[in-house]
Amino acid sequence: MTAKAVILLSGGLDSATVLAIAQAEGFDVCALTFRYGQRHDVEVEAAGRIAAGAGVTHHVTVDMDLRTFGASALTGDIEVPKDRSEAAIGTGIPITYVPARNTIFLAYALAQAEVSGAFDIFIGVNALDYSGYPDCRPAYIAAFQAMANLATRAGVEGERKTAIHTPLIDLTKALIIRKGLELGVDFALTVSCYDPGPPTDDGIPHCGRCDACILRRKGFAGAGARDPTLYAA
Amino acid sequence: MTAKAVILLSGGLDSATVLAIAQAEGFDVCALTFRYGQRHDVEVEAAGRIAAGAGVTHHVTVDMDLRTFGASALTGDIEVPKDRSEAAIGTGIPITYVPARNTIFLAYALAQAEVSGAFDIFIGVNALDYSGYPDCRPAYIAAFQAMANLATRAGVEGERKTAIHTPLIDLTKALIIRKGLELGVDFALTVSCYDPGPPTDDGIPHCGRCDACILRRKGFAGAGARDPTLYAA
Numbered sequence: 001m002t003a004k005a006v007i008l009l010s011g012g013l014d015s016a017t018v019l020a021i022a023q024a025e026g027f028d029v030c031a032l033t034f035r036y037g038q039r040h041d042v043e044v045e046a047a048g049r050i051a052a053g054a055g056v057t058h059h060v061t062v063d064m065d066l067r068t069f070g071a072s073a074l075t076g077d078i079e080v081p082k083d084r085s086e087a088a089i090g091t092g093i094p095i096t097y098v099p100a101r102n103t104i105f106l107a108y109a110l111a112q113a114e115v116s117g118a119f120d121i122f123i124g125v126n127a128l129d130y131s132g133y134p135d136c137r138p139a140y141i142a143a144f145q146a147m148a149n150l151a152t153r154a155g156v157e158g159e160r161k162t163a164i165h166t167p168l169i170d171l172t173k174a175l176i177i178r179k180g181l182e183l184g185v186d187f188a189l190t191v192s193c194y195d196p197g198p199p200t201d202d203g204i205p206h207c208g209r210c211d212a213c214i215l216r217r218k219g220f221a222g223a224g225a226r227d228p229t230l231y232a233a
Numbered sequence: 234m235t236a237k238a239v240i241l242l243s244g245g246l247d248s249a250t251v252l253a254i255a256q257a258e259g260f261d262v263c264a265l266t267f268r269y270g271q272r273h274d275v276e277v278e279a280a281g282r283i284a285a286g287a288g289v290t291h292h293v294t295v296d297m298d299l300r301t302f303g304a305s306a307l308t309g310d311i312e313v314p315k316d317r318s319e320a321a322i323g324t325g326i327p328i329t330y331v332p333a334r335n336t337i338f339l340a341y342a343l344a345q346a347e348v349s350g351a352f353d354i355f356i357g358v359n360a361l362d363y364s365g366y367p368d369c370r371p372a373y374i375a376a377f378q379a380m381a382n383l384a385t386r387a388g389v390e391g392e393r394k395t396a397i398h399t400p401l402i403d404l405t406k407a408l409i410i411r412k413g414l415e416l417g418v419d420f421a422l423t424v425s426c427y428d429p430g431p432p433t434d435d436g437i438p439h440c441g442r443c444d445a446c447i448l449r450r451k452g453f454a455g456a457g458a459r460d461p462t463l464y465a466a
């Protein structure tokens with residue numbers, strides 16, 4: 001029997017690449033997506049198209065209540081800054097910051113893994129792009145994994161250990177894009193923009209000017225790859 | 234300034250006692266309650282009355298999606314067993330079992346703590362009543378705390394460490410009730426029953442026959458205390 005794995009799938013290009021990596025490693029994938037009042041639900045729809053395109057038959061969408069976290073660009077309560085320099089993007093707390101986000105995501109993934117009989121969880125955290133986030137670092141991931149193995153019966157009894165996989169943790173955006181292209185990821189299905197337009201037949205219109213669009217464009221340029229993204233500017 | 238603490242408040246007697254303990258230790262309490270499709274929302278209402286009765290001005294209710302966890306008595310999808318012996322209650326997986334529940338609850342508490350500027354989290358886990366649950370044991374709590382301190386900037390930078398407090402972990406139900414009575418907890422406001430009736434002016438009608446009612450009755454008897462609970466049977 002093929003081993004199952006739970007993949008946190010956001011609709012962005014990082015987690016689409018992680019999904020392809022897990023499949024290339026032979027896992028039977030359960031994709032887990034969170035709906036938390038995103039501006040247009042575009043991300044959740046993108047996750048659905050990515051999962052379907054990759055032949056994933058088990059895709060779970062969890063509704064989350066993010067009111068407790070306060071305002072964030074992720075929930076549409078504050079304005080998305082545009083045309084910032086790369087230096088500005090790299091400093092300070094990103095507008096998409098959500099306290100304890102990866103801990104909450106991984107906690108749900110752990111629950112889903114137990115329900116699905118999976119002992120492998122994949123998350124597209126990246127220590128390079130997000131050096132300001134403690135919960136994207138290897139030490140945090142190792143501590144979550146240790147905790148997870150004390151949280152479940154299978155882990156405590158030593159029967160099966162749960163592993164948290166972070167295949168992108170040391171990769172630049174350009175290397176992630178190259179890896180995804182090698183594995184046949186259709187990046188036109190993914191969305192990075194903090195302020196996207198409604199999806200069209202030609203793709204999801206990206207503003208081209210928010211921090212995420214700027215980093216996406218730079219990633220494709222660095223990978224020397226054609227950028228299939230539909231940009232409004 | 235009084236230190237803030239986040240308390241996981243379910244509406245049951247354990248967490249009502251934990252709330253009183255945190256207040257007795259001098260903390261300014263933020264109570265955190267989860268609404269996840271409970272049978273009658275009686276638990277969430279009870280949590281609100283307990284918080285109000287204890288003078289808590291900051292009470293956050295988070296809506297949670299438990300579909301991912303499958304059917305459970307907590308969400309009303311399966312029948313609640315009645316009149317089981319204490320021996321039967323003590324064995325097997327309880328019908329209220331939810332995978333990774335404490336991990337998810339504590340992850341939200343960690344987010345709330347960061348938003349509130351709190352570094353203390355209280356949870357009413359109990360290793361005696363729930364010996365079958367790995368995530369009620371001291372080793373699990375210690376591992377969550379270690380992970381939490383790698384998940385937040387304050388923890389990583391050593392500025393302030395987050396502590397997970399489990400004041401009930403070694404107490405029997407009878408000792409919890411005694412402790413609560415010492416601290417003035419109004420147990421008539423709390424609800425334990427898996428199948429309660431709608432609240433009345435005289436209290437919340439408990440079925441008296443489900444596992445939780447049986448353990449509650451035994452706890453009051455063991456504490457030698459008058460049980461203020463309204464029982465239907």
